[in-house]
Amino acid sequence: MNQNKTVVTPRFSLRPSLIAIAAAALCASLAHAADNAAAVATAPAADAAAAAAPAAIQDTTPAGSIATVEISTRKTRSSVALSGAEIQKVLPGVNPLKALQALPGVSFQTADPWGNNEQNLSLFVHGFNGQQLGYTMDGVPLGDQQYGNYNGLAPQRAVSSENVRSVVLATGAGDLATASTSNLGGTIETYSSDPSLNANINVQQTVGSHNTSRTFVRYDSGKLAGGNSFYISGLHHEAKAWDFDGRQSNDQFNGKFVHESDSGKLTVFVDWSDKTEPNEDSTLHQAGLASPYTRPFLYPDFAAALAYLDKNGAPPASVGANFRNYYSDAQRTDKLAYVKYEAWLTDNLTWSNQYYFHHNDGVGVVAGPINQAGLPALFKVYLPNQDLKTVFGNSGYATRTTEYKINRQGWLSNLRWDLGAHRVQASLWFEHNNSGAYRRWYALDVNNPSSPYERPSNPIITQYGSDIDNKVVQFSLQDEWKLRPDFTVQGGFKSSLQFAEGLFPVNQLAASIGNGSKGLPEGKIDTKKWFLPQIGARWDVTPTDQLFANVQKNMRQFVTYGGGGNSPWSLSSQAAFDYFKATAKPETSLTYELGLRDSRKLDLGPLTAFDGQVSVYHVDFHDRQLAVSSNPIITSFAGGTTILSNVGDVKTDGVDLAGTFHFGRLFSFYDAISYNRSKYQDNYLSGTTVIRTADKSVPNSPEWMNKFVATLKPGADLEVQLTGDYVGKRYATYTNDLEVSSYFLMGLNVSGKLPVGNTFVKNLRWSIGVTNLLDREGVLQPVVGQPSGSYATYPIPPRMGFLTLKADI
Numbered sequence: 001m002n003q004n005k006t007v008v009t010p011r012f013s014l015r016p017s018l019i020a021i022a023a024a025a026l027c028a029s030l031a032h033a034a035d036n037a038a039a040v041a042t043a044p045a046a047d048a049a050a051a052a053a054p055a056a057i058q059d060t061t062p063a064g065s066i067a068t069v070e071i072s073t074r075k076t077r078s079s080v081a082l083s084g085a086e087i088q089k090v091l092p093g094v095n096p097l098k099a100l101q102a103l104p105g106v107s108f109q110t111a112d113p114w115g116n117n118e119q120n121l122s123l124f125v126h127g128f129n130g131q132q133l134g135y136t137m138d139g140v141p142l143g144d145q146q147y148g149n150y151n152g153l154a155p156q157r158a159v160s161s162e163n164v165r166s167v168v169l170a171t172g173a174g175d176l177a178t179a180s181t182s183n184l185g186g187t188i189e190t191y192s193s194d195p196s197l198n199a200n201i202n203v204q205q206t207v208g209s210h211n212t213s214r215t216f217v218r219y220d221s222g223k224l225a226g227g228n229s230f231y232i233s234g235l236h237h238e239a240k241a242w243d244f245d246g247r248q249s250n251d252q253f254n255g256k257f258v259h260e261s262d263s264g265k266l267t268v269f270v271d272w273s274d275k276t277e278p279n280e281d282s283t284l285h286q287a288g289l290a291s292p293y294t295r296p297f298l299y300p301d302f303a304a305a306l307a308y309l310d311k312n313g314a315p316p317a318s319v320g321a322n323f324r325n326y327y328s329d330a331q332r333t334d335k336l337a338y339v340k341y342e343a344w345l346t347d348n349l350t351w352s353n354q355y356y357f358h359h360n361d362g363v364g365v366v367a368g369p370i371n372q373a374g375l376p377a378l379f380k381v382y383l384p385n386q387d388l389k390t391v392f393g394n395s396g397y398a399t400r401t402t403e404y405k406i407n408r409q410g411w412l413s414n415l416r417w418d419l420g421a422h423r424v425q426a427s428l429w430f431e432h433n434n435s436g437a438y439r440r441w442y443a444l445d446v447n448n449p450s451s452p453y454e455r456p457s458n459p460i461i462t463q464y465g466s467d468i469d470n471k472v473v474q475f476s477l478q479d480e481w482k483l484r485p486d487f488t489v490q491g492g493f494k495s496s497l498q499f500a501e502g503l504f505p506v507n508q509l510a511a512s513i514g515n516g517s518k519g520l521p522e523g524k525i526d527t528k529k530w531f532l533p534q535i536g537a538r539w540d541v542t543p544t545d546q547l548f549a550n551v552q553k554n555m556r557q558f559v560t561y562g563g564g565g566n567s568p569w570s571l572s573s574q575a576a577f578d579y580f581k582a583t584a585k586p587e588t589s590l591t592y593e594l595g596l597r598d599s600r601k602l603d604l605g606p607l608t609a610f611d612g613q614v615s616v617y618h619v620d621f622h623d624r625q626l627a628v629s630s631n632p633i634i635t636s637f638a639g640g641t642t643i644l645s646n647v648g649d650v651k652t653d654g655v656d657l658a659g660t661f662h663f664g665r666l667f668s669f670y671d672a673i674s675y676n677r678s679k680y681q682d683n684y685l686s687g688t689t690v691i692r693t694a695d696k697s698v699p700n701s702p703e704w705m706n707k708f709v710a711t712l713k714p715g716a717d718l719e720v721q722l723t724g725d726y727v728g729k730r731y732a733t734y735t736n737d738l739e740v741s742s743y744f745l746m747g748l749n750v751s752g753k754l755p756v757g758n759t760f761v762k763n764l765r766w767s768i769g770v771t772n773l774l775d776r777e778g779v780l781q782p783v784v785g786q787p788s789g790s791y792a793t794y795p796i797p798p799r800m801g802f803l804t805l806k807a808d809i
Helices: 017-035 048-052 084-090 096-102 300-310 317-322 374-383 574-583
Strands: 079-083 107-108 122-125 132-138 164-171 185-191 200-206 214-218 228-240 246-258 264-278 284-285 326-346 347-369 397-419 422-445 461-485 487-506 522-541 547-554 588-602 607-622 623-627 642-648 650-663 667-680 683-686 687-693 704-713 720-725 744-753 762-771 780-783 790-795 800-808
Touching: 079 084, 079 096, 079 374, 084 164, 096 107, 096 185, 096 720, 122 720, 132 623, 284 317, 374 461, 522 574, 574 642, 588 762
Parallel strands: 132 185
Antiparallel strands: 079 164, 107 122, 164 185, 200 214, 200 800, 214 228, 228 246, 246 264, 264 326, 284 790, 326 347, 347 397, 397 422, 422 461, 461 487, 487 522, 522 547, 547 588, 588 607, 607 650, 623 642, 650 667, 667 704, 683 687, 704 720, 720 744, 744 762, 762 800, 780 790
16 A cells, blocks of 8 residues: 555556557567568568677657657667767756667666766666666676666766767667676666867856756867777766755766777777765655655754764654664765777678776765664674773764775677578676675764765774685677578577676675674685577568567676675575585576567558667566565664575566657657566565565566657757656555555757857757646655565656757867
8 A cells, every 4th residue: 555645647648549549650660571572572671790799779750750769770689779869958967878778678767867867866667676787888797787887887977978879778688798697687888988079179068956957078189190989078066956955067078099000900999987976865654654755864054963962972763664764875986998899800700809808986974863763782792891982972873884995907809700591609708806895883972073075083883894805707609690681599598607706805794784793704706608599680671660680698797796685695695605505506697578669661651650669578587586684673874684585587578569659840759568477486484484475576666657758849940859758657565455546747858059150169059848837746666675565665866957058169
C-alpha cells in the first residue's frame, strides 16, 4: 500500500493509442516486406562496412526529415544510439545515461535535472539494474557504476557532456569485444567527439533554477599541418540542491589530440574531473513511522543541528529511522587518459591498440548523530568506558568517511580482417586494478564544525581498510559472414578471466558490528569462463526493412570491493568467504532477441517518412547474488555483516517498440513503449526465515513504460521539443507486498539562433529548458532494502528552468 502523494496521468491516455499506431506501422512494414522480399534477394546490404565498425552510427532518417531521436546501428542485435546533438536537447550538460531515458526499456531516475547525483541514481534496462550492465567510453572500461567506486567512474566524469559525440545502448547483448566484467543485461558505450576540422572557440553558459551556473569553453585547433588536430575544453558547474542548502560543483578538463596519416590514426585523450556533491538521505516508509516528503540534512544551520539532539547525541525519538544528519556528501577526483593507435596494415587489415590509465581519489562523508543507527555498540568496542560526546567534539555528531582509491591501467587490442564474405575480428583486453576502501571516524568539533566541502583529517577510529588487487583478461573472436548480399550471420565467443586477491591492512575489531563477526575475510578468488558464445543474423528483407536475431551468453564476475556491497570480501567471516569461494558461481545470463527495423519514405499527405524498431526478448538469468544483511537496521551507517547468497534465477520476457513519424521538415513525433516482465523463480533463506520471492516481480523495475518526443521546427532558426516520460508502478520490496505509484513527467526545450551581424561572434544560439513541466509530486524511485514490510524513497524534483547561450568565435 503506497501512502505517498503522487499525481500521474492515467495509463489509458498513453498506452492504447500508441499500441494502435505502432501496430499499424509494424503491420504495414511486414506486409511491404513480404511483397518485396523476392525482388531484393540480391540487393546490397546497406552500409555493411559502417555496420562492422564498433563506433559507427548510421542515421537512417529519410532525407528531408527532422533527425530522429533514435538511430539504429544496424547490428544483429538490438542496438540504438543517440547523437550528441540530441543528448544536449534534453538539457545542456546532461549525463549521457539520463539522456537514454528516452529509449524503450530504459528506466532512469536521479535527484538532479542533469542526472549527475550518483548516490540516488537508479537505472534499469530490461529488468537488470545499473550494476549489471557494461559501460565504456571510447572503448575504455568504466566499471559497473557502483556508488562505492572500486573499478571505474561515471560517464560524465570521464568526458564532459558537451564533448560527447554519441551514446550507444545495446539492450540485452553487447558487443563481444566490450571491455566489461558486468554486462549481464547489455552495454552503454559513450563516444567522445573528435577535434573539428575548422579552428573554433565554443563558449556555453547555462543559468537557471537554484543558482545554477554551468560554464563550458572549448578550443578546436582545426586541421593542422601533418594531419594533426586537437581540442581542449574546460568546465565549471555548480548548482544548489532544490530542497536543502547544498551546492553541487564540478570542475573538469578534457583534451584530445588526433594524428592521421596514410598508415593509421593516433588518438590521445586526457580527462581531469573534480566533483563535490552533497547528498540527502532517502525517506523510510513503514507502519507506525512518520515519513516526510524529503529528508534533507541540517547544514549549514549548526545551531539547529545542536538543538536537534538531546544531551546524549540522540535525535527526537518520534522521527525514528528518519532522523536528519548534519550533512552528507560525495567527493570524487579522477584522472583518466588513453593513447590509441589504429594501424591500417592493408586495405583489408586493421590493428588497433589502446593503453589507458585511471586514478581515482574519492571520499563519501556523513556527519550524523552518535547515538543512532547502531553506533553506540560500535563505539563501545573501539572506545570502551569513554564519554562519546566528549571524544567526538561535544557536538553530539560524529563524521564517518569511506575513503576510496583506484589505480588501474589496461590494454585493449583489436584486429579486424576483411576476407571477402567474412569479416573476422579478434580482441584482447587486459586490466590491472588496485583499489581500496577505508572506513574512518572523525570528531565534529562543537567549536569548529566541518562542512560538506572539505575532507576530514585526524581520524579517531580507522574501522577497516581494504586492498584489493584484481587482474582481468578477456579474449573474443567473432566472424561476420555474408552468406548473401542481403543476409549476414555473425558468430563468436569470448573468454572472461578474473584473478582477485583481497587483503585488509586494517581489519575491524572482532564483534565491532555485532552478530558474531570475526573481521572481514582475506584471500584469493580466481574465476574463469572460457566459452561465452554469441550467434546472430541480419536479413535485409527489403531496402527499408531489416530483420535481426541474436542469442548471447554473458557473465558478471564477482565484485571486488572490500567492506561493502555484493562482494566476497564483505562477508562476515573467513569461514563464510572460504565456503563462498568453494561453492559460489558467478551470475550468468542467456539473452534471446528478435526484431524488425524499418526506415522508409511515405507519401501519405503530411506524413512523409517513418523509421523505427520493434524487438522481443527473453532472458534466463542464473545464480543471482544477493547480499543478505545479518543486521539490516545498522548497515546504513555503521556497516553490518553480510551473507552473500545465491538466491536463484530470474526469467524475463519483454517487448520494445519505438518509432518516429516525420511530417516533412516541420514536425516529428517519436514514441516508445515497452513491456517487461521479470520474475524471480525461487525463494531464498535469510537465516532460518524463508523469503518467498518465487514468482515475484523484480522490484523497482516497471512493467510498462512509455516515452515520447514531439519536435516542431517552424523555421530554420527555431525548434520546440516536448518530451514525456511515463513509468508504471514498481514494487518496492522483494516480496511485492508494497509498491509505489506510476508517474508521468514532461519536459520542454525551446531553442533558436540570434542574428549577430558583422561581428567576431558566429552561430549565436539560445535554448530554454524546463524539467518536470507540470510540477508533479510523488515518488521518483523506491530504494529496495528489505524483503518486505518497509521501503525507502526519493521524491520527484520540482519544476526547474534553465537558459543556455552558446556561441562560436
